[in-house]
Amino acid sequence: MRYELTDLRLFMAIAHAGNLSLGAAQVHITPSSASYRLKNFEHAMGTAMFTRNARGMELTLAGEAALRHVRELFEGVERMHGDVGRFTAGLKGHVRLAANSSALNGYVTQSLGRFLVLNPDVDAEVEERQSETIPAAVLAREADIGIFAGPTSVEGLLEHRYALDRLVIVAPPDHPIAALNETKLGHALDFDFVCMSRSSSNFLFLRDMAQKIGRPLRARLHAHSFDAVLALVELGVGVALVPRSVVLATGLSKGLSAVPLAEDWSVRELKLVVREDARLPGFTQAFIQFLLDDPLAASTRDEA
Known part of the structure; x- marks a missing residue:
């Protein structure tokens, strides 16, 4: 053999x-x-x-x-490699991360970039997935670390509270929605939407929520990134459903209005999970701690 x-x-x-x-x-x-x-x-x-x-x-x-x-x-x-790497300078290895689009664009990407700069011998494989699929992927060893929103019934995982985010409707300042203190998705669906790509977890979540309330989603355009979505909203193409963390990072500088959704599901608790029985190498443990210690993510955990 x-x-x-x-x-x-x-x-x-x-x-x-x-x-x-x-x-x-x-x-x-x-x-x-x-x-x-x-x-x-x-x-x-x-x-x-x-x-x-x-x-x-x-x-x-x-x-x-x-x-x-x-x-x-x-x-x-x-x-x-991780154990042997302790006898040499710096961390060495490969880490696999699966996360939903909100976590990736609002928090993870910046943290990951800083970690990789500080540890040049560590590389990473990052995959965007729908939140519902991430716990099972970690349990099946398809990823070392998972970050997702919402509850899970998958057993055998060790959970950490990572961050608290909120989905909001963004619109140009002169749009009818912009004058509201808060709104509901059903009302927002009266208008055209600018959406992320059809395969993105953000769009799939929006599509599923529209189907749950029995309203059609008027997706006027699909864009490849949140930056592109916000730029198109700024031009007046339509409104969009995006994480508040993304808006705070880029959208408010464009003069966009972010209107909270008056629905409990819009508050998204992001969880970081690994397998309970995982014997993670040192560089993976260091990356997990780096993610949890990120000031931007940590600052949201005490929010109601």
């Missing part, structure tokens, strides 16, 4: 991408070499790891079992 760490990295990349060519690109090898390595790995395991169909490549039951062990193996490799 012979295979290399590259074969295991490839197997994990294909499982994540659901596609051989995309998985090969992630580990920087050609599709033909990837195909050979995967066949060798499956031969060594004595069974197929994937089923091939029109949608791509899906894990077999054996493949799902193997993936759990491969993730544990690479966690061990990271811990080894």
Whole structure:
């Protein structure tokens, strides 16, 4: 039974991408070499790891079992590098973070940037996901750290209160909504919206909330970033649902009005989670503490 760490990295990349060519690109090898390595790995395991169909490549039951062990193996490799790294100058390693769009744009990105500058031998993999999917992703070892809003029923996680944020409606100063002290989403849906991209967690949350109250969402335009959304709102294209933290960082300087929503769900408690049984390397623990100690995030925790 012979295979290399590259074969295991490839197997994990294909499982994540659901596609051989995309998985090969992630580990920087050609599709033909990837195909050979995967066949060798499956031969060594004595069974197929994937089923091939029109949608791509899906894990077999054996493949799902193997993936759990491969993730544990690479966690061990990271811990080894972290432990050995204590005998050299600085932190070294790779950290994986999954977060919703509010957390990423309001708090995490700036903290992450400062941490990476201070620790040049640490790199990071950041993925935006819907809040509802993040706890399970952390439990399944798809991410080391998760930051999300709202409750979760997923067990086996250690939770930290990270920050408190609020979703608001932003509009130009001369817009009818701008004259209100607060509003409800149902009223805001009377107007055109500027939205984040269709795959963003912010847009998916807005779409789901509109469906829950039985109102259509008039998405006039989808933009690639919150900065672009706010710029388009400033031009009068429509209103937008954005985190207050993002507005405070960039929007108020544009002269936009931020109107609170008079609905409990608009207050979003952001939680930082890791697995309870995780044996995290030193650099990951340091990053978690760096996130929790960030003054901007910490200052929101005492808000009602």
